[in-house]
Amino acid sequence: MKVKVIVTLKSGVLDPQGKAIQQTLNGMGFANVKDVRQGKYFDIDIDESDEQKAKLSAEEICKKLLANQVIEDFKII
Amino acid sequence: MNSSVIIFPGSNCDRDMDVALKKFGFKNKMVWHDDDKLPKSDLIVLPGGFSYGDYLRCGSIAGKSKIIQSVIDFANSGGLVLGICNGFQILTETGLLKGVLQQNKNIEFICKNIFVKVNNSENKFFENIDKDVLELHIAHNEGNYFCTEDELKSLEDNNQIAVYYCGSDGKVDDKSNPNGAIKNIAGIFNEKKNILGMMPHPERMIDQSLSGEDGSIFFENLLKNLK
Numbered sequence: 001m002k003v004k005v006i007v008t009l010k011s012g013v014l015d016p017q018g019k020a021i022q023q024t025l026n027g028m029g030f031a032n033v034k035d036v037r038q039g040k041y042f043d044i045d046i047d048e049s050d051e052q053k054a055k056l057s058a059e060e061i062c063k064k065l066l067a068n069q070v071i072e073d074f075k076i077i
Numbered sequence: 078m079n080s081s082v083i084i085f086p087g088s089n090c091d092r093d094m095d096v097a098l099k100k101f102g103f104k105n106k107m108v109w110h111d112d113d114k115l116p117k118s119d120l121i122v123l124p125g126g127f128s129y130g131d132y133l134r135c136g137s138i139a140g141k142s143k144i145i146q147s148v149i150d151f152a153n154s155g156g157l158v159l160g161i162c163n164g165f166q167i168l169t170e171t172g173l174l175k176g177v178l179q180q181n182k183n184i185e186f187i188c189k190n191i192f193v194k195v196n197n198s199e200n201k202f203f204e205n206i207d208k209d210v211l212e213l214h215i216a217h218n219e220g221n222y223f224c225t226e227d228e229l230k231s232l233e234d235n236n237q238i239a240v241y242y243c244g245s246d247g248k249v250d251d252k253s254n255p256n257g258a259i260k261n262i263a264g265i266f267n268e269k270k271n272i273l274g275m276m277p278h279p280e281r282m283i284d285q286s287l288s289g290e291d292g293s294i295f296f297e298n299l300l301k302n303l304k
Contacts, residue, residue, distance in 0.1 A: 016184045065141065068134055070177045071223060
């Protein structure tokens with residue numbers, strides 16, 4: 001089954017790319033954009049029919065490789 | 078003294094490191110990332126570069142490569158491990174060193190000479206070094222060292238900060254911080270001080286006609302300390 005994972009920077013961790021995007025948007029006329037945080041999205045196809053088992057695998061995958069938990073959080077959706 | 082430099086796909090300072098180590102008397106061997114055993118070594122070096130194209134996070138894929146378990150075992154048994162630039166990033170990704178190297182604060186690739194101040198010389202890497210301010214070279218996009226407050230406190234309490242970015246006079250201040258690194262940290266040790274990760278490249282400063290020679294001081298001293 002397919003599992004979707006989103007990895008984002010923890011709040012409080014500096015995100016220079018997000019900041020640059022926000023400033024660019026402001027410059028383009030989107031004056032109402034107050035903050036942008038950039039993240040990563042993964043589509044993972046796991047050879048597993050049991051949803052619970054697939055999500056457990058995904059969690060381990062996130063902890064061991066996809067997210068660096070010093071600065072990043074992950075969400076399995 | 079025997080050294081080994083690990084080559085990952087995308088390493089690009091591996092041969093510079095080989096030249097530097099040999100120049101100062103190490104018998105160096107190059108080791109491919111897909112090998113599972115290390116040759117007998119007194120020093121393992123993870124070189125600079127862009128292993129795996131910096132995919133996912135700098136150093137994250139290299140940190141899971143086949144040779145790494147041997148490097149971790151070598152380090153945990155007290156062996157000397159040096160990670161320069163991408164090598165430092167790999168060491169943090171393996172968990173051998175604390176923290177993480179984030180993108181530079183100004184979102185620019187920085188390539189220039191800088192100065193570092195040696196903070197702790199009670200270890201094989203810096204013991205008896207002649208100068209405590211060294212001019213070295215940096216070339217990186219992700220050198221902005223970050224760690225949690227608790228980790229920073231334990232780094233400071235255990236004297237694990239190896240080198241700080243500083244001015245030519247040795248003054249550590251915001252002005253001399255090239256990349257936004259927390260507390261101007263340019264390099265750190267593990268608790269036992271047998272693992273050193275740092276962003277600056279000593280191997281680029283071993284010839285006066287090319288750049289400078291403060292890297293020579295580092296390598297000469299390291300070899301002396303190992304003998």
